[in-house]
Amino acid sequence: MxxxxxxxxxxxxxxxxxxxxxxxxxxxxxxxxxxxxxxxxxxxxxxxxxxxxxxxxxxxVSYELPLRYKTARRASEKQRVAKAVADLVTPGEAVGLTGGTTTTEVARALAVRADLASGSSGLSASTAPSAPSGLPALTIVTNALNIANELAVRPQFKIVLTGGVARPQSYELIGPLADGVLSQITLDVAVLGVVGFDPDQGASAHDEAEAAINRLLCERAERVVVAADSSKLGRRAFARICPADRVDTLVTDTAADPATVTRFEEAGITVVLV
Structure with a gap:
């Protein structure tokens, strides 16, 4: 080893x-x-x-593994969740992505979607104008440096990276500079990576500054998707992102506890099991 x-x-x-x-x-x-x-x-x-x-x-209690040490944990579950989340996105939408291992996989799944590869929303590769003259297949808004770095080489995507102070554990930009950018935009969908998601306590993160940026992404979005493997469900962390009723869709793996899934559904959340 x-x-x-x-x-x-x-x-x-x-x-x-x-x-x-x-x-x-x-x-x-x-x-x-x-x-x-x-x-x-x-x-x-x-x-x-x-x-x-x-x-x-x-x-x-607020201990957190740096992102580079978390990437291999429950990797297959995260990849299945990520593909299902990516499939919920419509070409031409503005998508907010928080930092984290699961949202990083969502970014990768979006990058390889065939219908997004042409560089214009909804058009086939044979008829679509080439990027950057055509409309972007997606506009990606993120405060995660690693996600922006991976997607910036994809000409079909318009990448908007917030300002802010880099948080080394998660590669996320936080603070008032990030607030300033996010307060000026609107999103079709925000995809949240979370430390915990509980039907009563809502979505949460380890760090309060990170949670504040994620909360603002939720507020700017028409719909909110939580991408979380089953180990995150029924858990809570130090800093609350948003209440459960602010979330439209939860995408998780099939190992999720059925009783917990039922509680989310009773809260009005659409649960997708993969």
């Missing part, structure tokens, strides 16, 4: 359990205790965990 893969596994275990002992982690990953001690020390130097006698703990 490579060091990066080992670190990713250690951080995932820490998020799930809150605390890890050296011997416990060594047994889980089938490596020596000395290797785990060295990993813990190096991760502590990067302020990604807190070293304790004989182990490590997470930083606290």
């Amino acid at each position: 490579s060091r990066d893969a080992r670190w990713k596994s250690l951080l995932e275990l820490l998020v799930e359990r809150g605390r890890l002992d050296v011997e416990e982690a060594a047994g889980e990953l089938d490596v020596s205790a000395a290797t785990i001690r060295r990993d813990f020390d190096q991760l502590a130097e990067q302020q990604m965990l807190v070293r304790t006698r004989g182990g490590a703990v997470v930083h606290g």
Whole structure:
């Protein structure tokens, strides 16, 4: 197992359990205790965990894995969810994308949709004018640097990136500069990546500044779609994005608890299982 893969596994275990002992982690990953001690020390130097006698703990209730360490978690579920979300988008629409691993997959799914590849909304490749003279297949508005970077090379898309201060955990731009851009636009659909989505508590994120930008995206959109794998459902995090009744559609995987799905549907949300 490579060091990066080992670190990713250690951080995932820490998020799930809150605390890890050296011997416990060594047994889980089938490596020596000395290797785990060295990993813990190096991760502590990067302020990604807190070293304790004989182990490590997470930083606290708002602890969050940086995006680069989350990309492999539940990857197949996220990709299925992302394709289903991308299929809900109509050519020519203005689409808001928050940051996160699932919304990054949504961006990738939009990028490979055949009917969006021509660079003009709703026209076939043989009759559509070539970009940039034709209408954009989609206008993508995002505060996520990584999403903008991936889609900027796609001439069929118009990319609008908000200003703001970069948040290293999620590559998102936050703060009043982002507010200023979002307050001047309207969206057909906002696609939210969330840390938790609960029928009573609504959608939530770890960071309050991130949640504030996501909330503004919701307010500027005609409809709101939450893209979340089933592990996010019934959970809540520190900062609320919006109440459940502000969400029109939830796209999740088939491992979702049926009782929780029913509660979302009773709240008036269309639930798509993939």
